[in-house]
Amino acid sequence: MVKLSAKCIVAGDTAVGKSTLVQLFRSDGSHFPKNYSMTATVEVSVKTVQIPDTGDSVELFLCDSPGKAIFYEMTEKLWDxxxxxxxxxxxxxxxxxxxCTKWxxxxxxxxxxxxxxxxxVGxxxxxxxxxAVEKGQAEEWAASNGLEYFETSAKELENFERPFQALAKAFHHLxxxxVEHFQSLV
Known part of the structure; x- marks a missing residue:
């Protein structure tokens, strides 16, 4: 049984729903913020994700970043x-x-x-x-940049957990x- 930790940067423009998605995931869908307040610093939430069929887990440190450019210089120091x-x-x-290209x-x-x-995440x-953005267009852009694409509705509590579960699985797979590479060297 292995427990891994990963710093996950959650980035995107302001008011796209980053904080809401993080809060929903952290609370297993039980907390939907009804009042919006702009994120002005990096807010860190922690959630452990079990990796199916392994007994392993990945502890995601979700670094919810502000979307406004004026906060970027302060934010980027925490992204290392x-x-x-x-x-x-x-x-x-x-x-x-x-x-998304600049992010x-x-x-x-x-x-x-x-x-x-x-x-x-759309x-x-x-x-x-x-x-305004078609699913196919977003899927194509994601694939061309080595990303997996998901669509969510934080408001309707649809698929909010899937992107984070996929990240944990991808991190675990990496x-x-x-480990296999190092073992092959021995």
Missing amino acids: QPGALCLVFDVTNESSFSS LQRVRSKTLSPHLPGVL NKTDMAGLR YQER
């Missing part, structure tokens, strides 16, 4: 050596999707590893009539690959 990345955009806001570059610049498990799918 991430173990995983969760990029979030609002499916009704094309600009928040376009910004991805910023986070990847903080790691020495060529392999950073990551997911792209949030607010409950607002289908206002959708660990397993490294």
Whole structure:
């Protein structure tokens, strides 16, 4: 039984639902924040994810980052050596999707590893009539950047746990690959 820890950067533009997704995941869906307050610093939440069929677990340190550019300089100091990345955009806001490129570059610049498990999350799918970013477009962008794509509705409590579970599994898989590689050297 192995217990791993991973610093997971949760990044994206302001008001895309990053904090809500983190709070829902941490509380197993029992806490939906009804009052929105802009995140001004990195807020860290911790949640342990069991890896199916292994007995192992990954403790995710979810670093919920502010989306406003004025906070970036302060934020980036806390991003050193991430173990995983969760990029979030609002499916009704094309600009928040376009910004994912800069967020991805910023986070990847903080790691020495060529392999950073990551997911792209299209949030607010409950607002289908206002959708500005098509699922196929987001899936294609995610795949071209080595990310797994998920769609969620924090408001409707749909799929909020899946991106984080996938990150924990990907981080665990990367660990397993490294162990196997080192064992092959012996």
